[in-house]
Amino acid sequence: MNTEILGVLLMYLLTVALAIPLGRYVGKVFEGDKTWLDRLFNPIDRVFFKLSGIDAKKEMNWKQHLVALLTINLVWFLLSMFVLMNMSWLPLNPDANPSMSADLAFNTSVSFVSNTNLQHYSGETGLSYLGQMILMLWQFISAATGIAICAVVFRAMKERTTDKLGNFYNFLVRSATRILFPLSIVVALILVFNGTPMNYEGKAQYVSMQGDTVHVSRGPAAAMVAIKQLGTNGGGYFGPNSAHPLENPNYFTNIVENLSIMLIPIAMVFALGYVLKRKKFAWMIFGVMTLGFLLLLFNAIYFEMQGNPAIAKMGISQPLGSMEGKEVRFGPAASAAWGVSTTVTSNGSVNSMHDSFTPLAGMSALLGMMINSFYGGVGVGFLNFYIFIIIAVFISGLMVGRTPEFLGKKIEAKEMKIASIIALLHPLLILAGTAISSYLYAHDPTAYAGWLNNPGNHGFSEMLYEFTSSSANNGSGFEGLGDNTPFWNIACGVVMLLARFLPIIGPVAIAGILAKKKYIPESAGTLKTDTGTFGIMVFAVIFILAALSFFPALTLGPIAEYFGLK
Amino acid sequence: MKQNMLTAIRLTIVCIVFFIGIYSLLILGAAQFAPGKGKGETVTINNRVVGWKLLGQKFTDDKYFQSRPSAVDYNAAGAGGSNKGPSNPDYLKQVQERIDSFLVHNPAVKKADIPSDLVTASGAGLDPDISPEGAKVQVSRIAAVRKIPVEKINALVEKSIEAPLAGLFGTKKVNVLQLNIELDKLK
Numbered sequence: 001m002n003t004e005i006l007g008v009l010l011m012y013l014l015t016v017a018l019a020i021p022l023g024r025y026v027g028k029v030f031e032g033d034k035t036w037l038d039r040l041f042n043p044i045d046r047v048f049f050k051l052s053g054i055d056a057k058k059e060m061n062w063k064q065h066l067v068a069l070l071t072i073n074l075v076w077f078l079l080s081m082f083v084l085m086n087m088s089w090l091p092l093n094p095d096a097n098p099s100m101s102a103d104l105a106f107n108t109s110v111s112f113v114s115n116t117n118l119q120h121y122s123g124e125t126g127l128s129y130l131g132q133m134i135l136m137l138w139q140f141i142s143a144a145t146g147i148a149i150c151a152v153v154f155r156a157m158k159e160r161t162t163d164k165l166g167n168f169y170n171f172l173v174r175s176a177t178r179i180l181f182p183l184s185i186v187v188a189l190i191l192v193f194n195g196t197p198m199n200y201e202g203k204a205q206y207v208s209m210q211g212d213t214v215h216v217s218r219g220p221a222a223a224m225v226a227i228k229q230l231g232t233n234g235g236g237y238f239g240p241n242s243a244h245p246l247e248n249p250n251y252f253t254n255i256v257e258n259l260s261i262m263l264i265p266i267a268m269v270f271a272l273g274y275v276l277k278r279k280k281f282a283w284m285i286f287g288v289m290t291l292g293f294l295l296l297l298f299n300a301i302y303f304e305m306q307g308n309p310a311i312a313k314m315g316i317s318q319p320l321g322s323m324e325g326k327e328v329r330f331g332p333a334a335s336a337a338w339g340v341s342t343t344v345t346s347n348g349s350v351n352s353m354h355d356s357f358t359p360l361a362g363m364s365a366l367l368g369m370m371i372n373s374f375y376g377g378v379g380v381g382f383l384n385f386y387i388f389i390i391i392a393v394f395i396s397g398l399m400v401g402r403t404p405e406f407l408g409k410k411i412e413a414k415e416m417k418i419a420s421i422i423a424l425l426h427p428l429l430i431l432a433g434t435a436i437s438s439y440l441y442a443h444d445p446t447a448y449a450g451w452l453n454n455p456g457n458h459g460f461s462e463m464l465y466e467f468t469s470s471s472a473n474n475g476s477g478f479e480g481l482g483d484n485t486p487f488w489n490i491a492c493g494v495v496m497l498l499a500r501f502l503p504i505i506g507p508v509a510i511a512g513i514l515a516k517k518k519y520i521p522e523s524a525g526t527l528k529t530d531t532g533t534f535g536i537m538v539f540a541v542i543f544i545l546a547a548l549s550f551f552p553a554l555t556l557g558p559i560a561e562y563f564g565l566k
Numbered sequence: 567m568k569q570n571m572l573t574a575i576r577l578t579i580v581c582i583v584f585f586i587g588i589y590s591l592l593i594l595g596a597a598q599f600a601p602g603k604g605k606g607e608t609v610t611i612n613n614r615v616v617g618w619k620l621l622g623q624k625f626t627d628d629k630y631f632q633s634r635p636s637a638v639d640y641n642a643a644g645a646g647g648s649n650k651g652p653s654n655p656d657y658l659k660q661v662q663e664r665i666d667s668f669l670v671h672n673p674a675v676k677k678a679d680i681p682s683d684l685v686t687a688s689g690a691g692l693d694p695d696i697s698p699e700g701a702k703v704q705v706s707r708i709a710a711v712r713k714i715p716v717e718k719i720n721a722l723v724e725k726s727i728e729a730p731l732a733g734l735f736g737t738k739k740v741n742v743l744q745l746n747i748e749l750d751k752l753k
Contacts, residue, residue, distance in 0.1 A: 007735035048584075052577040072574035079578065124644055133586045140585045169577065176581070181589065188593045195620050198597040198604035203643055206608065206615040208623045209630070209746060215643040216618060218606055223593045240645045243689030245620040246606070251736035307682065308652045314662055316680040319699050320737065324657075324686040325647040328634070328695035331737035335689075352689045353647035458651035480649030565653050 004320075004333035007251065008301065011337065015259045016266060023270020023282075029178050030151040030171070030275055041178050048173045056173075059164035062512025065152050066505055068168040069145060073113055073501075076138060080109035083134045084127075093128035094202030095217070100126070107489035112138035114500035115146055115377060117228065117235030117348050117475035118492060120484040124217040124239055129200060135235060136224045140184075143231025143264075144176035146379030149504055150268060151175070153383060154275045156511035157407055160519040165512065175379075179264065180231055188226035190256050195249040198222040221247060229260035232377040234348030234475040242338075242351040243327055254330055254351060258338050261347045265375035268382050276407075281530040285385065288535045292374040292542070297340045300357075300364035304332035308358055309565050322361075325353030336361055343368030346377035348475025355453065355462065355478040359565065362478075363558035366465060369472035370550045371542055372426065377473060380500075383507040388545075389529070390419040390510060392538040396527055405526055409514040422506035426471055427549035429495045433467035434460075434553060437491070451488075453480025457564065461557035470495040609743060617743050618642070622694040628671060629711045630746045631704050634683055635664060636691035645690040661685050674706040695739040698727045714752055722748055 028035045049056050060068065083090065084105040088098050100108060104120055111118045112135045121127065127135070148171035155165045192198050197218040204216040221237040225247055228235055242248035242257055269289065273282025307318035321332035330338075335352035342349055343365040354365055368374065373384035390406065394416055397404025404411045438460065441448045452459035462478040469476055470492040477483070483492070528534060597604025607619040617623050624640040625633045633640070637648035650657035664685040669677065681699040701723045709716040726745045730736040 003730040003734055003736060003738075007731070010735050044584075048577070048580050051580045052573055054573060054577065068570050068574075071570040072577065075571070075574045075578055122644065122646070133590065136590075137582060137585050140589075141581055169573065173577075176585070181585070184589070185592065189596055192593060192597045192600045192604055195600075195602065195607055197606050198593050198600075199606075200594075201605060204606060204618075206617060209616050209743070209750075210624060210627055212624055212640075214617075214623065214640070216606065216621065217643045217645075220590055220594070222597065222604070223590050226593075238645055238690070240647060240690035243647065244645050245622070245690065245692050245694055249620050251731045255731075255735070310652060310658050311661060311682055311686075314658075314665060315677045316665060316682055316685065317678055317699070318682040320681070320683060320697060322652065323683045323688075324650060324652070325689045326686075327688050327690070327693050328683055328697055328700075328737060328739045329693075334736065350689070353649050355649035355651060356647065358652050453649050454651035454654045454657075456653065458653055461651075478649070479647070480651070561651070561653050 004305070004331045005301070007255070008333050008337040011255045011258050014255070015262050018259070019263055019266035020270055022263065022267040024274050026179055026267050026271035027274025029174050030154060030271065037178060037182065044177055045173055048177070052169070054169045056167050056170040058167055060166070060168055061163040062152070062156065062165060062508050065149070065165060065168045066508055069149060069504070070501065073145065076113045076141070077109050080113060080134060080138065081105050084108055084131055087128040087131045090128065090130050092130040092133070092200065094200070097125060097128050103486045103489040104484060107493040110493045110496050111475065112233070112235060113142055114473055114496045115142040115231070115233060115346070115380070116470065116473040116496045116500070117233045118470055118477065118496065119235055119475065120489055122239035123237050129219050132219065132224060132237060136227060139224070139227045139231050139233040139235065140176055140180055141172070143180055143227070143233060143378050144172050146377055147175035147179060147264070147268070148172040148379070149508060150379030150382050153386060153507055153511040154272055156515040158276050159515050160408070161516065163512070163516050165515065180227065183230050183260070183263070184226040187230060187256060187260050188222045191222040191225055191253060194253045195246070196222040196225060197246055218246070225257070226260070228349055229257045229347070230264060232261070232265060232345050232347040234342065236349055240353070241349050243353065248351055251329055251334070254334055254338070258334070258341055261341045261345055261349065262375055264378045265345045265381050268379060272382065278530060284530050284532070284535045288539050289374045289385070291539060292371065293340070293344055296344065296364040296368055296374070297337060300336040300340050300361040301333050303358045303361040304336040306358070322358050325356030327352065339365050340368055342476060343474060344371070344374040344376070346372060346381065346472050346474045348469065350476050353479060354465070354476055355480045359558040359562040362461060363554055365476070366468055366554065366558065367546065369468045369474045370426070370430070371546045372472045373542070380473070380504065383503060386507045386511070387419050387422050388538055388542050390415060391423060392534070392541045393527065393529065395541065396534065396537050400527070402525060402527060405520060406514070406529060408519045408522065409517045410520065411514070415510045415513060418506050418510050422503050423545060425502055426499065429471040429499055430464070430467045431549070431553060433470070433491060433495055434464045437463045437467070440487070450482040450485070453482070457557055457561040461561065464553055464557050466492060467495060471499040473500050609747070611747065620694060622692045623743060625742060625746060628707060631696070631701055631708065631742055631749065632684070633742045634693050634696060635685065635687045637687040638691035640692060642692060645692050647689045647691060648687045672704065672707045675703055679703050694741055694743060696742055698723070698738050698740055701726070701740040701745065708749070718752060719749070722752065
């Protein structure tokens with residue numbers, strides 16, 4: 001078999017093989033069960049709680065969880081604004097990079113606090129080392145926020161009739177110290193020993209063999225690259241992210257980094273199985289997610305390895321496939337696999353330029369973000385999937401004429417209303433945003449000429465991609481878009497903000513309300529949710545919601561471009 | 567709310583110390599044992615630094631194997647790709663021009679033998695590698711310019727091809743900087 005395909009296969013199998021035991025471990029961390037790392041982390045966590053004045057045993061109800069989450073996120077946002085707008089005079093700025101403008105700082109702060117990592121700047125010239133470090137902090141704790149709130153929902157799904165759902169700060173600290181921190185150390189060490197820089201010195205300089213003088217940006221990259229991959233953050237150290245040879249030196253590190261994208265999102269599913277003691281239910285969810293992931297993956301790899309038909313017409317050979325925006329050391333298959341992994345999980349790091357993908361491979365990336373729950377972001381990916389489960393339970397209940405029940409709790413009008421609003425929010429933000437920007441551009445193409453790097457359908461795809469990426473809290477881009485303007489900074493900032501916090505509030509509210517309800521034991525008439533049939537039902541709900549909402553926009557963008565290229 | 571705010575501020579400060587301070591120092595400490603000590607590995611000839619091991623550099627001279635086109639002209643302080651879409655007419659014109667120019671510089675080469683990586687820009691604009699096909703197709707030109715037998719250069723290219731990871735996973739590739747350093751040593 002082709003060695004490129006074998007490489008993708010190896011990467012995926014390794015990911016699943018590691019995610020299953022990691023899922024058990026994550027489950028134990030959530031439940032406070034004994035693990036082999038307790039000896040190291042019990043004292044560390046105690047220091048965290050003591051210095052912050054936290055009583056980790058104080059139980060909270062779902063509303064208290066949300067207040068705690070929103071408050072601490074506000075603190076992070078304000079601190080981030082301050083640092084980014086004052087980098088020029090703050091320490092750790094050897095390359096004398098400037099501070100950010102207010103709109104760019106707003107966009108960047110929202111972007112990193114919301115775990116999106118959309119970047120309207122380029123790391124080499126747009127940030128000081130202090131700026132990079134503070135963003136790295138958000139990469140840790142915004143990811144931990146997602147994991148922590150997912151733990152709250154797990155707890156709510158498990159408890160029979162209660163409003164006590166654990167302590168938010170406890171989940172937050174444990175997720176950061178016991179899950180993200182040790183994994184980041186391992187990945188960062190692998191990167192450092194493969195050549196990724198980790199230093200605090202300014203640019204280096206050398207004279208090339210042909211006599212050109214070359215400046216080389218460097219800095220504390222390895223530490224950041226590790227957590228950007230593991231926390232589904234995606235915000236790279238260098239402008240071109242993991243396509244940069246210093247950020248992703250070789251095929252081995254590419255496997256490690258791609259694995260790190262999907263590791264925790266997949267592990268969360270098995271953690272659910274551990275917490276609920278319902279392994280079959282976890283495998284059902286894993287099956288649905290994997291089916292969706294593989295469909296997108298095959299499509300992307302096939303079209304990227306085919307190459308660009310317009311270049312084939314010129315009469316040259318494409319032994320690897322489509323190579324614009326790709327690195328020879330990865331090749332089209334590993335680039336397409338990364339492209340799909342990073343979009344289904346709301347990671348958003350890239351190892352090739354998505355703007356230059358062939359049309360239908362680009363559509364795979366778009367669909368991954370539009371659905372946003374095939375594995376999904378750390379923690380929040382499951383919350384999105386939870387909404388689809390609730391809708392599927394409700395529809396199945398209606399189809400067989402029973403009151404819909406999920407894990408022994410009745411789903412009623414109030415929960416359904418919340419689920420519907422959250423399910424509709426994502427298409428609304430994406431399509432409304434794309435419509436407004438398309439209107440502006442079509443109305444006055446000269447005033448907005450700097451926006452689009454490509455004409456025609458592809459230009460439309462660039463705008464569609466930007467809003468999809470913002471709303472999915474993904475952060476990758478069709479980077480040709482000239483996006484560092486007040487319009488894009490503010491519009492995407494607002495979309496990221498709404499798309500981060502409403503889809504957290506909704507599922508937590510549903511889970512909290514359900515947890516308080518009376519428990520109805522399973523009987524012969526209960527709809528079974530851990531079967532293949534129910535899995536197909538959930539898949540159908542996802543497919544119909546995504547296909548119906550986004551198909552017209554996809555037709556105008558990638559699909560039209562595909563037929564235009566033939 | 568007020569209590570939450572106070573807790574949030576205190577917890578954030580602890581996180582700054584731990585996840586920026588301690589975490590970075592751990593990795594920085596480990597980097598001192600890595601090749602290049604975390605500062606970046608360079609390539610030297612006669613004690614002169616001529617490049618970075620991982621970074622591609624510009625080779626346009628006919629006597630050297632050429633690197634891939636770069637959207638940022640191999641600027642290692644501002645890397646990036648072209649972000650051109652596959653159907654963009656300006657982009658396709660540019661690729662056609664690269665093909666034409668390649669054929670002018672390599673008159674012995676048939677168009678169908680040019681691999682696409684030689685006429686498309688990489689993701690970061692710093693790609694250190696070309697495909698084996700991309701190296702082989704340049705051999706006749708280099709042999710003519712340097713007046714070295716084709717067989718000798720072919721042998722050098724064959725020797726420079728790096729196999730996929732463990733022989734099984736990924737692409738075959740040729741590091742352009744290493745190849746050109748070896749090429750300069752050929753007599």
